[in-house]
Amino acid sequence: VLTLRDDERAVVAAMWAFRARSENQAAARFARIADRLDALEAPHTLRALARRSIEDERRHRGRCAALATRFGHASLEVELIEAPAPEVAPARLSPERRITYELVAFCCLTESINATLLTRSFAVATEPDSRVAMREILADEVQHARLGWAHLAQSNDRAWVSEHFTTMLEATVPEELRDPRIQSDPSPALRAHGVFARAELREILIECVDGVITPGFSLLGVDAEPIRTWMTNNVRQE
Numbered sequence: 001v002l003t004l005r006d007d008e009r010a011v012v013a014a015m016w017a018f019r020a021r022s023e024n025q026a027a028a029r030f031a032r033i034a035d036r037l038d039a040l041e042a043p044h045t046l047r048a049l050a051r052r053s054i055e056d057e058r059r060h061r062g063r064c065a066a067l068a069t070r071f072g073h074a075s076l077e078v079e080l081i082e083a084p085a086p087e088v089a090p091a092r093l094s095p096e097r098r099i100t101y102e103l104v105a106f107c108c109l110t111e112s113i114n115a116t117l118l119t120r121s122f123a124v125a126t127e128p129d130s131r132v133a134m135r136e137i138l139a140d141e142v143q144h145a146r147l148g149w150a151h152l153a154q155s156n157d158r159a160w161v162s163e164h165f166t167t168m169l170e171a172t173v174p175e176e177l178r179d180p181r182i183q184s185d186p187s188p189a190l191r192a193h194g195v196f197a198r199a200e201l202r203e204i205l206i207e208c209v210d211g212v213i214t215p216g217f218s219l220l221g222v223d224a225e226p227i228r229t230w231m232t233n234n235v236r237q238e
């Protein structure tokens, strides 16, 4: 096992703390999604999947926070209090369209990207504790992405989603891409913990969008062209 230098340990700690915060926000997000699916009397399977997702995200939060402190991060206990998730869908949309918007942005987009990122992290990471956490979280994130796709597939009001893709991508492309803690050229010791180079993260994003996201929407008759345009202008050119 490769030894981390002190500054590298801090990077690993910050990475897990960053993830713990994302998991915390995801828990709050699913709590509201579950309530809204109940209120709209959505199919039982979708409501059950949303409820389960809340518990998954809380478990992920705990795992990530534990790893952060193990690598030297200060306690995250106070910081990780669940606050209500901010509204993302435009207020002018109907309640039905608002939940569709939220599920597309967070499940079809964010969770699909998370799952691809974790798949790649798991493939390169060799540090045993990181691998255990990644594998467990990955299996759940795949289910969370499915909630969005399943909801969209059973809805017959979805073509309009296309006009919001640009806004959604601006807000949901993983912050990791802009995270200053991501290294331009991580050492083998950092890579063993699943730390990526910025250029690699961009590649992963392209792989997910081209391989999963745009085909998924096209299959459901939702025009994915705004996604391709946004990727060309914001990700491919850098």
Ligand SMILES: [Fe+2]
Pocket: 023, 026, 056, 057, 060, 137, 141
């Ligand atoms: Fe999660």
Ligand SMILES: [Fe+2]
Pocket: 026, 057, 111, 140, 141, 144
């Ligand atoms: Fe998730």
